[in-house]
Amino acid sequence: MLRGRLRRWRGPLRVLLAFVLLDLAALATAGVWERHSPDDYAARVVGCAKERRDIVFVGGSTVSEGIVPKEIVGANWNGDPLMNVYAVGLPGGTTSEFYHALKRACPEPPKLLVYGITASDLNDSRHEPHGPASLMSFGDTFDWAVSRPDSREWVVRQYLSARVSRASALWRYRHGIRMAAAFRFEELFPGACPASAKEARELRNYADALKNGDGYAPAAASVEQRYDHVKQVNGELPPFKFLDNYKTGSHRQYLHRLIRWTTDNRVSLVLVDMPVTADLEAKHAAAFAEYRQLLAEEETMRGLTVIRAHRDLVGITDAGFADTIHLNGVGATVLSRWLKGKLDELGREGTTDMPVVRAQAGDGKP
Amino acid sequence: MPAVLIGQKSFFIFLVVVLLGYHLLRGRTAKYAFLLAASWVFYAAISPYYLWVIWLLTGIDYHVGRKIEAETDERKRKRWLVVSVVSNLGLLVAFKYTVFFWDTGVAVANLFADVPPRAWDILLPLGISFHTFQGISYTVDIYRRQIKAVDSKLDYALFVSFFPQMAAGPIVRAVEFLPQMAMPPTPTAQQIQDGTFLFARGLFKKLVIADQLDMLFVSAVFNDPSAYSAVACRWAVLAWAVQIYCDFSGYSDIAVGVAKWFGFELPLNFHLPYLASSIADFWRRWHLSLSSWLRDYLYFPLGGSRGSTFRIYFNLMLVFVLCGLWHGATWAWLAYGVYNGALMSLHRVFDQSLKRRAWAVRLRASQPWAVFAWLATFGQLLLGLILVRMTGWSNGAAMLEGVLGLGEGAKLVPATVPLLVLLGLAGHGWELVRERLPRFAWSWDPLRAVNAAACLAAVAIFSPGVSKTFIYIQF
Incomplete structure (x- = not known):
């Protein structure tokens, strides 16, 4: 009976077997595909978790593009020089992603956690699918679904879809395989697919930087790009949709969880209100007003240390930005050096609660 | 309802559900009724406002087929055939060619006066070019006495609406498909x-x-x-x-x-x-x-x-x-x-x-x-x-x-x-x-x-x- 059934289904079974073998081959060579299409969230989390860090920066693309960890090395905190710095910058992420990333990136808690926060991190009108796909466990998803009914269906769908897509290595690594193919094809036939090969090269460089570095792996184009030049050429503000329909509340819960995590693990926490361009603040004035009020409330109610790295205080003009919100290479270096000085001041033993230090750090400034 | 277009995720899910349901069901009527319902769901997912088109033409062609077969007077048989051909071609022309004729008329009229351009459009019902031809071939074959009219409404409706070929053919003749429906075929290993x-x-x-x-x-x-x-x-x-x-x-x-x-x-x-x-x-x-x-x-x-x-x-x-x-x-x-x-x-x-x-x-x-x-x-x-x-x-x-x-x-x-x-x-x-x-x-x-x-x-x-x-x- 079984033999009869097997004979009846031998065609599809043979196809399935051959497909599984191809899939296993793709899985066995996963490193090649990951190098051509890295999961930057997972790579940064894994990179950070490799060893115990002195300072960990978390945040979105303002951190991934705007914090140069090597410029922070040597900052003093409570008399200790902080030598091991890592930046877990998750482009497109929200506070919810940063909390989940933190839990995995810091199995051994650092001495200091710096959250480079900005208005878009807390905007409930947006969610980042990369979070449920790369950072969240089943428990995290369940927790989210229970505590945040507004996005319950979304988070379950994203989580399940990511898990299902991992069933096949060919599907999971499809972008990496395409990029690797484009890279090789271009090597064999120069000019065959220049756009795809360029993307593949950039992704390889990105993957290498993520694997070996300290989390700082900015997009090649934005290191050199200057916002003032972009404005001159384009004449108008490039669109930034991450602040549209601004509302806060749901992601804020995860800010509280992040604070609780630092308290539970005896980690010092500093929030840095990251600099943005005047154009962005003007265009989304209401969003920034709501965000800054929220930040002030958290500061007052929970006694948080907030460094307001306003562009004027840091000394960054449009020339230091790559676009409306991201710093370019020069801007990132300026901010990081300035921040190192501020952390030094804040970290002098017993001074973190002194109002004068908080004022120097930008307290009360816009 | 999301469109169940072949090649999209929703189609694969739909296909698995329909295959499982069809092969798990027992009995000719249950199997064919399920397959017909699935085919109409497939149709409605893409052309939700036009289910009536396929229902209407299915009804007309089924009854015309039976009338032609029952009739012995050649003139009356021909009249019934005309009913089928006109119904199928009429709807096909109305949906597919009205815009073309209108635009052509407007272009000609514009030679003599200013006529405003068309501000409306007609959505084409799914597979209308295919199932109308299937309907015509069915009634013509009965008229030519090449096939017998089918007794079961269910069988005929499934012949017209069978979802794998409904959207873009092949255009299947009744003589090719209906004999296969005598008993629900069990797929062979081949x-x-x-x-x-x-x-x-x-x-x-x-x-x-x-x-x-x-x-x-x-x-x-x-x-x-x-x-x-x-x-x-x-x-x-x-x-x-x-x-x-x-x-x-x-x-x-x-x-x-x-x-x-x-x-x-x-x-x-x-x-x-x-x-x-x-x-x-x-x-x-x-x-x-x-x-x-x-x-x-x-x-x-x-x-x-x-x-x-x-x-x-x-x-x-x-x-x-x-x-x-x-x-x-x-x-x-x-x-x-x-x-x-x-x-x-x-x-x-x-x-x-x-x-x-x-x-x-x-x-x-x-x-x-x-x-x-x-x-x-x-x-x-x-x-x-x-x-x-x-x-x-x-x-x-x-x-x-x-x-x-x-x-x-x-x-x-x-x-x-x-x-x-x-x-x-x-x-x-x-x-x-x-x-x-x-x-x-x-x-x-x-x-x-x-x-x-x-x-x-x-x-x-x-x-x-x-x-x-x-x-x-x-x-």
């Missing part, structure tokens, strides 16, 4: 296997070759031919030929393959069309179910190749003009029909004048002539395909200039395009080798399975995120 291979091949043709060619090259060149070099324009026309073949034959492969999983056999719709050695040969290889329908229900009733010389050529031209218009209600499709009608007429003149000359018969049997005939036919086909793809007449002229080397564009061909074109034509090459070298005409199932798995792997990796609608669904 059908399950062949269905799997066809399904994988169809997805590969559509998602890897057709959609990629369109995205990478064909659309870009046809949208702005003057920016591309002569070589690029020629490659674009060739790539378009491969795209439309892979798109349509890919759909047919999926439809035939899925039908096999239910135990049904649908007719094959293509037989290596780009190996045709004449335009007549091409229409015997391309969209076979439409070509044979037009032959049996239009060309032969018009008199076919009997009668005066004028009548024969008139019949040929009329059939191809209507064939062009069947594809789309535009002047370009009309021109495509005229182009093919003219080629068919010229071919007939050529054929008739040479077939009694011994030297010509010898020459036409030679190998060099076969190659020449193939090249000439392929060239004619490619030129005709410009009419089908151009975005406007000036655009078509620019494309023709580009192909003839009269343009001044400089953009070149990405190397991936020749690769995809070769892949798209690989099936033709393989079949040619098997035909010419019989020692290669073996088939080893494990190798076919590896081929199918490789096709599915390529679909997983290279299919674009969003698949484009099948071209023939729009007809």
Whole structure:
């Protein structure tokens, strides 16, 4: 009976077997595909978790593009020089992603956690699918679904879809395989697919930087790009949709969880209100007003240390930005050096609660 | 409800649910009722406002079929047949050609007065060009006493609405499908296997070759031919030929393959069309179910190749003009029909004048002539395909200039395009080798399975995120 059934289904079974073998081959060579299409969230989390860090920066693309960890090395905190710095910058992420990333990136808690926060991190009108796909466990998803009914269906769908897509290595690594193919094809036939090969090269460089570095792996184009030049050429503000329909509340819960995590693990926490361009603040004035009020409330109610790295205080003009919100290479270096000085001041033993230090750090400034 | 378009995730889920439900159910009525309901759900997912169209035509054709069979008076039988033909063609014309006639009328009226442009449009019900032809063939075959009218409404409705082929054919005749429905067929091992291979091949043709060619090259060149070099324009026309073949034959492969999983056999719709050695040969290889329908229900009733010389050529031209218009209600499709009608007429003149000359018969049997005939036919086909793809007449002229080397564009061909074109034509090459070298005409199932798995792997990796609608669904 079984033999009869097997004979009846031998065609599809043979196809399935051959497909599984191809899939296993793709899985066995996963490193090649990951190098051509890295999961930057997972790579940064894994990179950070490799060893115990002195300072960990978390945040979105303002951190991934705007914090140069090597410029922070040597900052003093409570008399200790902080030598091991890592930046877990998750482009497109929200506070919810940063909390989940933190839990995995810091199995051994650092001495200091710096959250480079900005208005878009807390905007409930947006969610980042990369979070449920790369950072969240089943428990995290369940927790989210229970505590945040507004996005319950979304988070379950994203989580399940990511898990299902991992069933096949060919599907999971499809972008990496395409990029690797484009890279090789271009090597064999120069000019065959220049756009795809360029993307593949950039992704390889990105993957290498993520694997070996300290989390700082900015997009090649934005290191050199200057916002003032972009404005001159384009004449108008490039669109930034991450602040549209601004509302806060749901992601804020995860800010509280992040604070609780630092308290539970005896980690010092500093929030840095990251600099943005005047154009962005003007265009989304209401969003920034709501965000800054929220930040002030958290500061007052929970006694948080907030460094307001306003562009004027840091000394960054449009020339230091790559676009409306991201710093370019020069801007990132300026901010990081300035921040190192501020952390030094804040970290002098017993001074973190002194109002004068908080004022120097930008307290009360816009 | 999300559209259940073949090649999209929702279709795969739908297919699994329907296959499981169909094979788990017991009893003829339960199985067919379930399959019919699923087919209507499939229809409603794409054309939610037009379920009444397929219900109405199904009802009319079913009752007309029974009336024709029961009637003995020939005049009354003919009247009932007219009811069926007018109902099917009436709705087809109303939905498909109203806009065309309106726009043409407006264009003529604008010669004399300012008439505002049309501010409305008509959505085409899914597969109307296909199921109306199935309905007509059913009642005509009963009228000709070639088949018996079906007793069961359920059987007839399923014949018209069977979802794998509902959207874009093949156009199935009642005589091919209804006898298979006597008892719910159980798919054999061979059908399950062949269905799997066809399904994988169809997805590969559509998602890897057709959609990629369109995205990478064909659309870009046809949208702005003057920016591309002569070589690029020629490659674009060739790539378009491969795209439309892979798109349509890919759909047919999926439809035939899925039908096999239910135990049904649908007719094959293509037989290596780009190996045709004449335009007549091409229409015997391309969209076979439409070509044979037009032959049996239009060309032969018009008199076919009997009668005066004028009548024969008139019949040929009329059939191809209507064939062009069947594809789309535009002047370009009309021109495509005229182009093919003219080629068919010229071919007939050529054929008739040479077939009694011994030297010509010898020459036409030679190998060099076969190659020449193939090249000439392929060239004619490619030129005709410009009419089908151009975005406007000036655009078509620019494309023709580009192909003839009269343009001044400089953009070149990405190397991936020749690769995809070769892949798209690989099936033709393989079949040619098997035909010419019989020692290669073996088939080893494990190798076919590896081929199918490789096709599915390529679909997983290279299919674009969003698949484009099948071209023939729009007809």
